[in-house]
Amino acid sequence: MSNIDSYRRNFLTGIGAVSTMAAAVTIAPGVFLREVQAKPAEKAVSSKVRWGMLVDVNKLKDGGDACIEACKKEHGWGDEEHSNNKQDAQWIRKVTVKEKLTGHEFSLPVMCQHCDTAPCVDVCPTGASMKRADGIVQVNKHVCIGCRYCMMACPYKARSFIHETLTDQKPGTPRGKGTVESCNMCVNRVDAGLNPACVDAAPEAMLFGDLNDPESKISKALKEFGGTQIRADLGLNTGIRYQGI
Amino acid sequence: MFRQLSKKTYFISLVLFLALGISSCNSEQPKLMKAVTQFDSDQERDAHIALMRYDHKDLLRHKRDDTMLRGIRTKDNSLKACISCHVPKEHNGKILRHTDPEHFCATCHNYVAAQPDCFKCHVDHPVDDDKAGVASTLSNKELDALHASVVTSSDKLVDNKSSINTSTQEKQ
Incomplete structure (x- = not known):
């Protein structure tokens, strides 16, 4: 794959990722509502919380x-x-x-x-x-x-x-x-x-x-x-x- | 003739010396203290022993990173859980420490002369949870109510200002 091709591919993948994220926001806005509570012990900490x-x-x-x-x-x-x-x-x-x-x-x-x-x-x-x-x-x-x-x-x-x-x-x-x-x-x-x-x-x-x-x-x-x-x-x-x- | 004899005696004495030396070595494995709680079945116990005998060091390292870096705190990741099962709260009326030869970890580690560093920071015997941390005298509901009152309305700001005024007046 030439440099230009790989650049195009990365660019397009980037666009894809952005559009899926946007879809997630519009389809399920409730997902981003958070409450302060104990996380399950087996779950890793996430940067959604600060x-x-x-x-x-x-x-x-x-x-x-x-x-x-x-x-x-x-x-x-x-x-x-x-x-x-x-x-x-x-x-x-x-x-x-x-x-x-x-x-x-x-x-x-x-x-x-x-x-x-x-x-x-x-x-x-x-x-x-x-x-x-x-x-x-x-x-x-x-x-x-x-x-x-x-x-x-x-x-x-x-x-x-x-x-x-x-x-x-x-x-x-x-x-x-x-x-x-x-x-x-x-x-x-x-x-x-x-x-x-x-x-x-x-x-x-x-x-x-x-x-x-x-x-x-x-x-x-x-x-x-x-x-x-x-x-x-x-x-x-x-x-x-x-x-x- | 004399030379041959001396060779024979030299050989015999060497064999005797080696045999004595080997017999004086204790090849028995050290006896470990029995865990406080036991598995339900022997199969589970044997699988646990087989896994831990070879892999406990790798598991400890892997799981400590999971806990430190990612905040995963299951019982499997807990050194506290290992200790609470393998070390009794008291042994012969005394707290059992990692410096005592009967301590579960010390028994083998002394035998192979390998020093574990865990207990330079971690506590080496089980400690009751209520003694370990802050046991608040207030219930969760009362705490929530108090926390809620930290900043609830703009009146509070006025209160603060008046309290500053009174305190400065007192000083004057």
Whole structure:
């Protein structure tokens, strides 16, 4: 087959694919209506869903302390015996901000922002720092070599490194010395149809749902009231949005 | 004559030495701990043993990738399920760890001197689910109601603003 022929064939196949997709939209529009629910265990995650979180900072009673405690309890971090302050695991941190002009002060929980174009995924030399099809950014510790490039790359300082041998980890959250870790949006709970632990710890201030579904609570809230990204100037399209910052 | 004799004794002593050496080797396979739950039939059990004896490492690797990358979490893909069946919650009143020779995985891995890395991150004994994660005190319905109230009407924005005002006033 000449180059021109193969070009024509590819072009025509492309047209065919586009027209079938269009047909699918017109014939069965209901197919694209989605609800946030647990996926069957044997089914792979799909890019039709993009998980996200909305944090209303004004409604957080304690600036996120309850979220941090719930995260520690869920994933079993925070009681590392031999690590110093600079080495401690920090899946989620309470950041207090003060506006100098007015003196207005508030706190917000900052964790992995689950970027759409995540810098940590870009720089990882082994592919351990990964984004799942449903938008959850996490570390595949099976292939993590502990080089910590992702920690350098993350503009949110969301990642930490495990410096010591651990035992008795939580079954849903394997953690081990020599690997990097961060918030994984409670991927084990999300796959089971539950909210992330922090969202359930501050239900009055946090919302979890599918950003791709215009009918989900989170999408409706974002559409009506908007949500701010931290460091929106970086254009990372984060999955975690805030109100009141 | 002397040379021949010495050759004979050398040969006999070599044979004796080898025989002793072989007899001192223990060729018995290590005895594995019985699984907590048993298969319904012996056929199923034997098929499971035959498969796992040779392929468990490949299956573990393949299925860990399915779970990590694609979020597939069936019981077949679960290391937790392997552990909960093969490792008892307690053994002689103590938690059985992978460093103990009786641990299901350790028994063979010690025998062949191959170190599995799984338990550097994964927990090596069964843990009750309620202790493992966050057990919320609220029911799902109550949680749903609270989540629904995060942003439901535009009044909320006014509330927020007034709360900011009060908080700044308090500080002043």
